[in-house]
Amino acid sequence: xxxxxxxxxxxxxxxxxxxxxxxxxxxxxxxxxxxxxxxxxxxxxxxxxxxxxxxxxxxxxxxxxxxxxxxxxxxxxxxxxxxxxxxxxxxxxxxxxxxxxxxxxxxxxxxxxxxxxxxxxxxxxxxxxxxxxxxxxxxxxxxxxxx
Amino acid sequence: xxxxxxxxxxxxxxxxxxxxxxxxxxxxxxxxxxxxxxxxxxxxxxxxxxxxxxxxxxxxxxxxxxxxxxxxxxxxxxxxxxxxxxxxxxxxxxxxxxxxxxxxxxxxxxxxxxxxxxxxxxxxxxxxxxxxxxxxxxxxxxxxxxxxxxxxxxxxxxxxxxxxxxxxxxxxxxxxxxxxxxxxxxxxxxxxxxxxxxxxxxxxxxxxxxxxxxxxxxxxxxxxxxxxxxxxxxxxxxxxxxxxxxxxxxxxxxxxxxxxxxxxxxxxxxxxxxxxxxxxxxxxxxxxxxxxxxxxxxxxxxxxxxxxxxxxxxxxxxxxxxxxxxxxxxxxxxxxxxxxxxxxxxxxxxxxxxxxxxxxxxxxxxxxxxxxxxxxxxxxxxxxxxxxxxxxxxxxxxxxxxxxxxxxxxxxxxxxxxx
Ligand SMILES: Cc1ncc(COP(=O)(O)O)c(C=O)c1O
Numbered sequence: 288x289x290x291x292x293x294x295x296x297x298x299x300x301x302x303x304x305x306x307x308x309x310x311x312x313x314x315x316x317x318x319x320x321x322x323x324x325x326x327x328x329x330x331x332x333x334x335x336x337x338x339x340x341x342x343x344x345x346x347x348x349x350x351x352x353x354x355x356x357x358x359x360x361x362x363x364x365x366x367x368x369x370x371x372x373x374x375x376x377x378x379x380x381x382x383x384x385x386x387x388x389x390x391x392x393x394x395x396x397x398x399x400x401x402x403x404x405x406x407x408x409x410x411x412x413x414x415x416x417x418x419x420x421x422x423x424x425x426x427x428x429x430x431x432x433x434x
Numbered sequence: 435x436x437x438x439x440x441x442x443x444x445x446x447x448x449x450x451x452x453x454x455x456x457x458x459x460x461x462x463x464x465x466x467x468x469x470x471x472x473x474x475x476x477x478x479x480x481x482x483x484x485x486x487x488x489x490x491x492x493x494x495x496x497x498x499x500x501x502x503x504x505x506x507x508x509x510x511x512x513x514x515x516x517x518x519x520x521x522x523x524x525x526x527x528x529x530x531x532x533x534x535x536x537x538x539x540x541x542x543x544x545x546x547x548x549x550x551x552x553x554x555x556x557x558x559x560x561x562x563x564x565x566x567x568x569x570x571x572x573x574x575x576x577x578x579x580x581x582x583x584x585x586x587x588x589x590x591x592x593x594x595x596x597x598x599x600x601x602x603x604x605x606x607x608x609x610x611x612x613x614x615x616x617x618x619x620x621x622x623x624x625x626x627x628x629x630x631x632x633x634x635x636x637x638x639x640x641x642x643x644x645x646x647x648x649x650x651x652x653x654x655x656x657x658x659x660x661x662x663x664x665x666x667x668x669x670x671x672x673x674x675x676x677x678x679x680x681x682x683x684x685x686x687x688x689x690x691x692x693x694x695x696x697x698x699x700x701x702x703x704x705x706x707x708x709x710x711x712x713x714x715x716x717x718x719x720x721x722x723x724x725x726x727x728x729x730x731x732x733x734x735x736x737x738x739x740x741x742x743x744x745x746x747x748x749x750x751x752x753x754x755x756x757x758x759x760x761x762x763x764x765x766x767x768x769x770x771x772x773x774x775x776x777x778x779x780x781x782x783x784x785x786x787x788x789x790x791x792x793x794x795x796x797x798x799x800x801x802x803x804x805x806x807x808x809x810x811x812x813x814x815x816x817x818x819x820x821x822x823x824x825x826x827x828x829x830x831x832x833x834x835x836x837x838x839x840x841x842x843x844x845x846x847x848x849x850x851x852x853x
Contacts, residue, residue: 291800295793295851304788326792326808327822349822351792352852409796 293402294409295352298360303352308362312345317426321419323411323433328354332362332419341365341373346416353409357400358416364397370424377417384413450747456832458483458739469802472837477622477650477781477828478806479672482736486676489735493728501727502701502718516727519734520717526737527667528658529684533716536690537730540681541649542572544668545616547683547720548645549576551693552666557613559585564607564614564642566628567593567818568621571811573647577616586613593818597624597773605636612637615644619651619667623812623824624773625756625781627651634663643689649673653830654752654780656745659684671729675831676736680729683720690716697722740831748831752780755829759838766845772824783810783824786845789852791825797851798825801844 312333322329328350335343344362348355361380365373380397382388386404403413411433422431456462461481464471473481493515499508501516517532524532538544553576557563563577567590574588581588589612591604599617608615615637620627630646637644643665648657653674659667666689671680685693695702695713699722704712713719740748759782764771768787786794795807806826809816816822827841 291797291851294796300853327813327816328792329822351790353793355790406796409792412792 289402289405294406296399296402298396298399299356300352302356302359306346306355306359308345308359308366309347310345311347312343314343315345317423319419319421319423319431321415321422321431321433323350323354323415325411325433326351328412328415330354330358330416330419332358332416332423334420334423336370336424339369339371341368341370344420346419350415351412353403353412354415357413360397360399361416361420364395365420373420373424377421380417381414384410450743450751452751452832452834455743456834458485459832460484460487462832466802466804467800469800472801472803472840474827474829474833474837474841475804475806476653476830476833477673477810477826479678480653480675480830481832482677483675483739485739486732486735489732490677490728493731498728500724512727515731515734516725519730522734522737523682526657526741527652527669527682527684528660530660531687534684534687534690536683536685536717536720537725537733538681538683538720539679539726540670540672541570541647541668542576542670542681544666544681544683545572545645545647546576547696548614548666548668548685549580551696551720552643552689553577553580553614554584555692555694557581557584557586560611561586561613562589562607562609562611563587563616564589564591564604564612565616566591566599566604566618568597568599568624568626568815569616569618569812570622570647570649571813572649573616573618574814587611590814593626596775597621597626597815598775598777599626599628599633601629601632604633608637608640608642610640612640612642615642616647617644618647618649619657620648620654620779620781621773621812621815622650622781622828623783623810623815623826624775625778625783626773626775627655627777627779629777630662630664638663650780653740653748655749665689671733671736674736675739676733677726677729680726680733682733687716690720695719695722699723701725743831749779751831752829752833755833755835755838756780756782758835759827759829759841762838762842763845766842766849768849769845772819772821781826781828783826785821785824786848789848791823793852794825794845794848797848798841798844801840801847803841803844805841 314335315333317334330348333345346358384403391398497511499512501513645666646664648669652669667684672678702722772783791807
């Protein structure tokens, strides 16, 4: 049986209570909203991209501990990365939370989300901000929904 | 069988034995994440007693055939069982006539039916439809769609901080332009019981018909549509211990007869030529196509089961559970109840400081406790209270005080885990 502590790791709880880069980014040239209509979680992700690199990134919104911590840690790990690297990380992060990633090491701190794979209904929470990021980088105007 | 047990003497002599009642529900005998299932999501859907499951199985094993069209024995049996269920539902709601009972897919379809038939015929440009601030989306969106089509206006009666309808404001919204009032009997997000009799009196004083969304009330209290004097009453089978996919629209004969049909097809016609079709009489005018026959028959079994237990006893039992749970939950530090109306039933919505309802739901699930988290298809209610979501425990006729103790321990565990 999955342990609740696998999901609610200390790092995750800590980020959910004190999210990093939790702000509207004035310099953002990419922005997208993500929401989960099932539970009402809703975030906006702001990205400042220059020459294919993420110079700065921020987010704001409301949601559960998993979605908020995931957004917070996502912004931390993407600063300075290229947009291609960011998209690649999303793919590997998604594989991680759905239990399909065989070498999670290269995700760094984000591996704390491995426990989500034991809680299938929470996969959407963990990936919500990433979906918004993806939409922002693709320049989509409409809010993305997890449904 | 149930008719024998339903005599008043027998009912008066038996007290409500919840442990015995639980034996009627096979699904409750299971473990979830290694813990006994504590099912507190009854406002979303209820579990089914063996009598309902048997009705479905028996129908498919012995009587399956189409209704109202065969001369053969199976069709005769199926038709008889189908129409018998209609009479059971008629008694359950105390409707004046069994032809006032129309089988639909559920509350949602019942409301859409009224909006698309009564509404399209009678609501015009500039006319108004009055609802409340505590609606389920299914009593908002069908009216919005109608308003969009007809350029009419949706007016929303406000509620106070306890989640009670402000009756003075409601009364003021009614006027010559109001063409229909649609209100919930019992709010699924807040648990508020609305004063339907009073609402109907105010509306009828101005000749405005009233639709009541009875999805949550019908499983929790004795409903008498004649006493309420409402014009339409909508219910869902799955919320009253019957199957999914079946529900009822009750309507007064006079209104139903004046309404155009909802869908066209078989069963709803008296005769068809390419030039002209004569519609069938009530209730068939509104039951186009092969209905959910098994569902109807099992719904009949569900309402008979409820009457056999006794709605008054169910109401009292759930009242005691809610009072007990309200006292215990509000004593937990950091927990706030959403919906504290004086007149309340079945539903305990709450939020916790610093913890999102979704996380509450996951942690409780780990304790074997099923509750619902989210906006409960009532986003305007969440907006009214300035919250994104709530955690909601909702009670059913098989829940026990011991289960509420498990819930309380679970909520305390949430604080531990989330720190
Ligand atoms: C008050 C209320 N009205 C309407 C509905 C819709 O019922 P159904 O989905 O069965 O059509 C519900 C179900 O959640 C409800 O609680």
